[in-house]
Amino acid sequence: MSTLSALLKQPRSVLDALRLPRRLQPSLSKDPEQLTNFACVYYGDHSLVVASFQSDGLSIRSGESVSIPVPSHVADDSNIHKQNDLNDILSDLLHLLNLEGCPVVLLLSTSLFAFGSFKNQSNYPLTLDDAVICAASPYLPHETLVSDSIYVSGKDSYHFISYASRKLIDGWFSVLCSCDCKPALICPAVANSLETLLGSGRHSSSILCDVELSKTSLFFCSPKGVSTAKRLPYGTTLYLPATSDNQALASEFFERLIESINELTAEINEPAPAEILVSGVGFDRLSTFISALPYGLADFTIQPVIASRLQSLKAPNAPSALSPSLHSYFSASILQLYQS
């Protein structure tokens, strides 16, 4: 009993002890008819990442990946200026990875979207055409594309809305269609990880930080759903130290992030969250310079739900264009595709 009580005092150790060993975890199906190759595309911070993934709906295997910078005159955060050039770039990358004709999962940088959260207390459910929702868009009504997720808690329902520029989405849609690929998903990069977090049944509030190179997005998640989203005008670009010895510069980013989170919680009049989860491409770059996360932050790039299903064809230390966060985002998106 004393051993059990000692174990209960260390819940993470108990969880680790109870977790199945790696060899018992489900492996990818060997039936080629059940495997689907996915072309996973990420665009953010003027960089285009293409990766190959295989999945049978239960497990995921990541393959080769390639990253290439996209010039600003071809595409930027608001529009695709030269669709033919971008189409050529993407077609070449897909051909390079033998992903032609595969379903495409396109994740766009979270900072390219705007978010809003609405609580519906009336008997009439909110729709995407509702004036309350449309009024919160940062774009003109005819230039806005809206997508949402709904969380029902008792009689109340919470709508978490993502807004996108119609020009941007139309441009990427045209590029995908002209690449002889079958589009499967176009969504914000963090969206499906956010759904995974909310679907994990946590009973306390948490904040998910999607840290990019130039911007950071905060999502305040209560057990009922995403209540608030906020974009911070800084990323990790300015805090990447030139050498690994200068960790103080990296710590300054987290200090500034904590201050922003405190301002957010004070602004929405919510208590401090039980946990602060960090992920994102910018965080992946910064995490190579730090040994441990300060201020009680938790790394969300390797989620247990995703990690148990994720296998890699590459050696663990092999160089890859796919950062841990993109790994997580793509895996969560593919799993959501099958679960939908």
Next chain:
Amino acid sequence: MIYHNFLSSYPELDQWRPALSSGDHESKSPVSVQISRAVRSAIRYGSEHPWSWVPPSVVLLLSLAIYLLSLPQQWTISRLRSNHSAFDDLITRQQFLQRRLAALKSEIDGYQVFYEIEAPSIAFAYYLQDLTPDRVQLSSYSLDRSGFQLQASSNGLDPLNELVMLLSNQPIVAKGSLTLKSLSRPAQSQNPTTASILNPTAPASADLSGMFLKQNVDQQLNLYRQASSLGPFSKLKVFHTLVQLTSNS
């Protein structure tokens, strides 16, 4: 539907959807594939939710503990099972015998009325046959439950006196109940004389009546034994034994 998918804004698009989610694919999958998929899904769920192993493990451990605690009792039960079967068989036989005895008792109760009738006719007939003097002739006699009547005749009064004396001493006849109802001497000629009437050797006939003595079973058995009436004796003895047996049980 998948949330935050902006492809839903293009309804004309033939969007890719996973084949595994279609019902046709599921139905066409072989059973082994579906079982393997279910097992993998269960293992994956257990790996992702480690705490989900705890309730079933606790239930299994509790069940095992209860089973181990119940082993000595099971061994005792298996060891005493033969004794229990023998006891159960004995109880069944005892119940059968008790039912049989009750049936026998009710049957005996039905016969008891025949033995309770105080009509010792056989014993009286034996005694009458045995005690009647040679010189006495019984012309008729009748019996009922309570008494008897008889007509006797003889050549003289002495044999009748002897008969009366013998009857009065019989254990079957109640003391003082013997009554001489009439005594007659038929005429020897058409002009009888006083002398002939007073002749002790002249023929005489007498009507006698008496009451039987009420007797218990032992006295009845004794009478039957003395009268060598072995049939009624054995029947009454068996009946009496059975009554005692059933009344004691």
